[in-house]
Amino acid sequence: MQEAGGDMGTGDKENHSSEPHRNVLETPLKQAATSQSVLTEIQPLTTPPKPKETPPADPWTPTSNLKMLISAVSPEIRSRDQRRELSNNARDVLPAKPCLQEHLSGDEYEKSHPSRKEKSLGLLCHKFLARYPDYPSTAENNYICLDEVAEELNVERRRIYDIVNVLESLHMVSRLAKNRYAWHGRHNLSKTLQALKKVGEENKYTQQIQMIKKREYEHEFDFDGERNEDMARSFGSIEHSEMSFVELPGMEFRAASVNSRKDKSLRVMSQKFVMLFLVSTPQIVSLEVAAKILIGEDQLEDLDKSKFKTKIRRLYDIANVLSSLELIKKVHVTEERGRKPAFKWTGPAVLPNTQDTKLETTSTTCSPPISDSIASKEQCSKNLFPSRGKQNFTRHPSLIKLVKSIENDRRKIQSAPTSPVKISASTDPNLSAFPSQMAVVPAIAKQQLEGQSKKAKELKMKLSGSALEFSVSSSPEAAPKPEAPRNVTPSQQPSLGLCPSSHSAVPPLILPHPHSGVSYAIYLHPSQAHTVTAYNPSFMLQPLPCANVTGAKSVNSKGLNTITTEEGDGQIATDEPTKSLTAQERATVKSETSSQRCLKRSQALQEKNSIKRFRSDEENFDTSLGESIKNERPPSTSSQVNHEMDDFQQERQNKTETSDQNTANCYEQCKREDIPEDEDKTKQDIAVAFAIPAPETFFPSGYLIPLTQCTHGNKASVSNKEKAGICSVQHTTYSSPIAGVIPVTASELKAVNIPAFHITPFNIMLSPTSIAAAPMLSNSCLSSSNVGSAQNPSPSILNFTLQHVGLIPAGVQVPANPALQHVSQPESVGRSSGNVNLQEEKPPVPKEPPEPQPVTENFFRTPGGPNTGSSLSVNPNGTERISQGTLYIPQRKLEVSQD
DNA sequence: GACTCCCGCCAAAGC
DNA sequence: GCTTTGGCGGGAGTC
Numbered sequence: 001m002q003e004a005g006g007d008m009g010t011g012d013k014e015n016h017s018s019e020p021h022r023n024v025l026e027t028p029l030k031q032a033a034t035s036q037s038v039l040t041e042i043q044p045l046t047t048p049p050k051p052k053e054t055p056p057a058d059p060w061t062p063t064s065n066l067k068m069l070i071s072a073v074s075p076e077i078r079s080r081d082q083r084r085e086l087s088n089n090a091r092d093v094l095p096a097k098p099c100l101q102e103h104l105s106g107d108e109y110e111k112s113h114p115s116r117k118e119k120s121l122g123l124l125c126h127k128f129l130a131r132y133p134d135y136p137s138t139a140e141n142n143y144i145c146l147d148e149v150a151e152e153l154n155v156e157r158r159r160i161y162d163i164v165n166v167l168e169s170l171h172m173v174s175r176l177a178k179n180r181y182a183w184h185g186r187h188n189l190s191k192t193l194q195a196l197k198k199v200g201e202e203n204k205y206t207q208q209i210q211m212i213k214k215r216e217y218e219h220e221f222d223f224d225g226e227r228n229e230d231m232a233r234s235f236g237s238i239e240h241s242e243m244s245f246v247e248l249p250g251m252e253f254r255a256a257s258v259n260s261r262k263d264k265s266l267r268v269m270s271q272k273f274v275m276l277f278l279v280s281t282p283q284i285v286s287l288e289v290a291a292k293i294l295i296g297e298d299q300l301e302d303l304d305k306s307k308f309k310t311k312i313r314r315l316y317d318i319a320n321v322l323s324s325l326e327l328i329k330k331v332h333v334t335e336e337r338g339r340k341p342a343f344k345w346t347g348p349a350v351l352p353n354t355q356d357t358k359l360e361t362t363s364t365t366c367s368p369p370i371s372d373s374i375a376s377k378e379q380c381s382k383n384l385f386p387s388r389g390k391q392n393f394t395r396h397p398s399l400i401k402l403v404k405s406i407e408n409d410r411r412k413i414q415s416a417p418t419s420p421v422k423i424s425a426s427t428d429p430n431l432s433a434f435p436s437q438m439a440v441v442p443a444i445a446k447q448q449l450e451g452q453s454k455k456a457k458e459l460k461m462k463l464s465g466s467a468l469e470f471s472v473s474s475s476p477e478a479a480p481k482p483e484a485p486r487n488v489t490p491s492q493q494p495s496l497g498l499c500p501s502s503h504s505a506v507p508p509l510i511l512p513h514p515h516s517g518v519s520y521a522i523y524l525h526p527s528q529a530h531t532v533t534a535y536n537p538s539f540m541l542q543p544l545p546c547a548n549v550t551g552a553k554s555v556n557s558k559g560l561n562t563i564t565t566e567e568g569d570g571q572i573a574t575d576e577p578t579k580s581l582t583a584q585e586r587a588t589v590k591s592e593t594s595s596q597r598c599l600k601r602s603q604a605l606q607e608k609n610s611i612k613r614f615r616s617d618e619e620n621f622d623t624s625l626g627e628s629i630k631n632e633r634p635p636s637t638s639s640q641v642n643h644e645m646d647d648f649q650q651e652r653q654n655k656t657e658t659s660d661q662n663t664a665n666c667y668e669q670c671k672r673e674d675i676p677e678d679e680d681k682t683k684q685d686i687a688v689a690f691a692i693p694a695p696e697t698f699f700p701s702g703y704l705i706p707l708t709q710c711t712h713g714n715k716a717s718v719s720n721k722e723k724a725g726i727c728s729v730q731h732t733t734y735s736s737p738i739a740g741v742i743p744v745t746a747s748e749l750k751a752v753n754i755p756a757f758h759i760t761p762f763n764i765m766l767s768p769t770s771i772a773a774a775p776m777l778s779n780s781c782l783s784s785s786n787v788g789s790a791q792n793p794s795p796s797i798l799n800f801t802l803q804h805v806g807l808i809p810a811g812v813q814v815p816a817n818p819a820l821q822h823v824s825q826p827e828s829v830g831r832s833s834g835n836v837n838l839q840e841e842k843p844p845v846p847k848e849p850p851e852p853q854p855v856t857e858n859f860f861r862t863p864g865g866p867n868t869g870s871s872l873s874v875n876p877n878g879t880e881r882i883s884q885g886t887l888y889i890p891q892r893k894l895e896v897s898q899d
Numbered sequence: 900g901a902c903t904c905c906c907g908c909c910a911a912a913g914c
Numbered sequence: 915g916c917t918t919t920g921g922c923g924g925g926a927g928t929c
Contacts, residue, residue: 146919157919159905165920265919314921
């Protein structure tokens, strides 16, 4: 660096600057001039035409490039080599140049002149970088003289600016003064990336990306004003006007007033571009998307093709430099329309999050962590939000309320006489593992639920097969277990633990229990909750006195959350997806990251374009969100539960927040996209999401079954709506924490202020029709559903439902009820069946078995929500077994209802 | 024809 | 007023 500067002298600069064209040609001359002594000596020798190719003297040729790289090791060597070459070349060059200018004219010179590629900014950047060590010692004088560099690299200064600007954006270089920069190398890179990631998160780039993708999918992205406006609006809403240059504490570039044009500067663009990688889950960003985002930020007006092209050009410039830095790699993303140029982040994971590494490998962002484990999730969320706070990820107020309400409800419930003691040992382990289990729970719950439902419905055959599959897919660990349910359970178990937690998480409506005098928590199917919220948002959050309602339904706080979030729309959606993903990943530990899934899904969706399913999916997602939130909470003793609840709630919030953005985008995309083919995956996701809610076990089958069943079995044909209906059916049986599962009648709902029928489209719980609609449901389910619908649930029904749900061990039955009994078949069976479905839905077998699995062994646990069942199973009575924190309450309710 | 992106005009900023 | 920076877009090179 210095060397060159010293030698070359800035004087040359002017020449260059003044005459760029000549510069190229002249540069060598200048160099020659620098080494005139040598050159002069040589000149006579080197007359020949070769000089034309003098380009080698320029680094343009491969050999020269190599030399450059080698020399790069040390400036001195470099300079020496260069000088030597110059001298050597000088022979050729000097004479040559004159020749070039004089004789050669354009053709030869051009021939000698490297091709365009050889002139590429990327190559130039390589050369530039070769000049300086990645990690320069502070002792060294790491100064860059642009003129010198330009001369040495034989390029016009303009090009150097392009490189320097990008490097500046990464704080690899800082401007010291006019025409002078300091080389920092990669010392600050990690910090810079961290900062950029944070900023990117704050700016909700993930959401923006998702939005853009959605719109692209929905309708081809034209640069129509309207659409652009929409986008811009969305961006605006999401964002903030312009993002100024991100500086590191010690790296201010203000010196030299570098910031003058900054807003549009390549530096800022570069940073934004990097942010997109750091924030996006796949860490693959297409130029188009990046350009749109960058344009969007700038302003709507800019959304014309010319602007777009310009942005693309600039992005190419930036990308070339980043590629030279090996931070990104060019790739192609095949989409509906075909291949699109894109770039994949190949740089270091963002340091702040160790997880980031995972993220990169897996899919990055929060989603990966989710898959990994709760802990990872937590870390991820912490990393993401810690300093910032929630800034952009602000949690939806409703969610906060929900959380609080949930906690309160839980506490109440727990404190309630019936509040179960901690769940059996199974739960305990779960508790310990709970966090990690949390993630798995949803999936498990789904599986269990599904499996149970199926079991109830059909024979072991299905169960066994499904169970096996399920175990395999969802939780490899589980598979080995003799009992399909158990197999499932492992994965589910966590969910069980989670369920309680989830339970807590979900703020049930608390209704006074007429008999017990204890208030009941009403859990609604997420979808219902959703609808309900729509009707009466407050409803969910606030405990409602409902004298009429004996059975309390647990309104999925999640559902509420989702609802609220849904309002947030994309965010919510995204959240949901993430949740689902998390659940899936946790439970099944899918290899694919959520982001990847999302991508795949989105792609598939794009192709398929089935909005119908999409809607249903959305609902499911919504529910899943709420559920996922619920799930997160681990079962534990009442006291523990409370604490855990709090922790989990926060975690949830964090997770949800973190995941929201990441997942939300994917989710929304998925929704819009419809995920037809990926239905399986989507279903899985959904199921997972449901599974999460499953913790509410009360309706687990409802949620899970519908999805899985729909996908697989007879029900496969069932539309999403139907699925929803199924879910509702399952939900038909409601459990109140205290009373246990209590069918809620529409009237009850009304009492609660819940428009039971309004709840529909899912009506899941309430409307018998919905039940009927769900063929998927086993008879038991139906019965249960009926019961649910029926104001007076028969004990048999309760038993059945409980068993079916997994709340109660198959053997255990509350009151004898033929219909229920048969239904009540071993839980394991049902679970297995559920698993089967899940497997099918989840083709991608989870790479990693969910940590929580060990816990799952209890079939009770197995069902995730069912978990309650597991806990219940422990206690045939159900209630007793019910672990404090969780679902058990429902069981109790069940018992009560049985009574 | 689309994709890339080099090239350099030209204006803002700085000195 | 000159130089430095760097935004911007035409259009050439590639595929």
